[in-house]
Amino acid sequence: MANATGTDEADRALKAGHRALWAEGDYPSVAAELIPDLGRILVEASGVGPGDRVLDVAAGTGNAAIPAALAGADVVAADLTPELLATGRRLAEERGAELRWQEADAEALPFDDAAFDAVLSCVGVMFAPHHRAAAGELVRVCRPGGTIALLSWTPEGFVGRMLGAMKPYAPPPPPGAQPPPLWGDPEHVEALLGDRITDVTAERRTVVVDRFATPEAFRDYFKQRYGPTIAVYRANADDPGRTAALDRDLADLARRHDRGTRAGTVVMEWEYLLFTARRAA
Numbered sequence: 531m532a533n534a535t536g537t538d539e540a541d542r543a544l545k546a547g548h549r550a551l552w553a554e555g556d557y558p559s560v561a562a563e564l565i566p567d568l569g570r571i572l573v574e575a576s577g578v579g580p581g582d583r584v585l586d587v588a589a590g591t592g593n594a595a596i597p598a599a600l601a602g603a604d605v606v607a608a609d610l611t612p613e614l615l616a617t618g619r620r621l622a623e624e625r626g627a628e629l630r631w632q633e634a635d636a637e638a639l640p641f642d643d644a645a646f647d648a649v650l651s652c653v654g655v656m657f658a659p660h661h662r663a664a665a666g667e668l669v670r671v672c673r674p675g676g677t678i679a680l681l682s683w684t685p686e687g688f689v690g691r692m693l694g695a696m697k698p699y700a701p702p703p704p705p706g707a708q709p710p711p712l713w714g715d716p717e718h719v720e721a722l723l724g725d726r727i728t729d730v731t732a733e734r735r736t737v738v739v740d741r742f743a744t745p746e747a748f749r750d751y752f753k754q755r756y757g758p759t760i761a762v763y764r765a766n767a768d769d770p771g772r773t774a775a776l777d778r779d780l781a782d783l784a785r786r787h788d789r790g791t792r793a794g795t796v797v798m799e800w801e802y803l804l805f806t807a808r809r810a811a
């Protein structure tokens with residue numbers, strides 16, 4: 531049977547692959563060690579507070595969902611990958627946050643129309659392959675006048691460039707899939723959401739990442755822990771030449787982004803787009 535994103539069977543297989551990819555490695559440590567403040571920044575930008583019904587789409591381990599719950603909101607953290615939700619549940623307990631965790635595809639959210647006062651996503655919905663379907667769902671589940679707040683890596687920023695550097699080594703994307711960093715381009719997001727939103731704000735910001743002693747240490751960390759990087763290396767496992775070239779490309783990327791301000795430490799600024807809007811009435 532066909533749906534907006536291809537056949538149901540093909541879409542199920544695609545999403546099963548994505549679920550396995552994000553469960554691999556150790557994404558919880560990447561979120562906790564490299565970008566722990568981004569969820570709180572998104573929650574602050576969204577202005578959510580006590581009693582607001584909030585959905586965090588592609589929530590992972592709750593980088594945004596947990597601070598939203600700690601701010602008093604009534605939160606659902608939804609994600610494709612149950613392994614990440616399980617870690618999030620444990621982290622929330624440790625931090626005294628109460629919220630619901632639900633497995634869900636951002637392109638087919640299992641929630642009623644207008645069910646939430648605010649719909650957030652922190653470097654999350656950008657990884658759903660069919661942008662128009664996902665954007666439609668963000669709007670559908672947000673009440674008229676409610677807030678949509680998204681934090682996404684930009685195409686020109688470090689993570690956008692890293693995904694671009696891995697692309698030539700990856701199998702071709704499935705038909706209809708769009709590149710994640712397009713969500714970091716405000717024109718793309720406005721075109722996706724169209725006249726269904728008002729009061730748009732879009733601001734480019736950076737997060738400083740200074741955890742790695744060398745560019746190679748950065749590369750090896752991602753090679754071991756970040757699902758999309760692990761998958762690309764696996765696709766080239768039988769080709770030592772391509773693996774060595776990918777090794778070089780990723781380390782060189784980090785080298786080029788090193789501000790060079792601290793001896794013995796790679797200091798990088800990773801650019802993201804903070805986008806907020808109101809659902810049109």
Ligand SMILES: C[S@@+](CC[C@H](N)C(=O)[O-])C[C@H]1O[C@@H](n2cnc3c(N)ncnc32)[C@H](O)[C@@H]1O
Pocket residue numbers: 545548549552561568569587588589590591592593594608609610611614634635636637651652653654655657658659
């Ligand atoms: C880079 S992680 C971000 C997680 C979290 N929001 C954070 O800030 O750490 C991307 C997340 O998108 C989720 N994801 C990917 N495709 C998805 C889809 N189609 N529907 C829902 N979640 C998806 C992954 O499981 C993963 O948790």
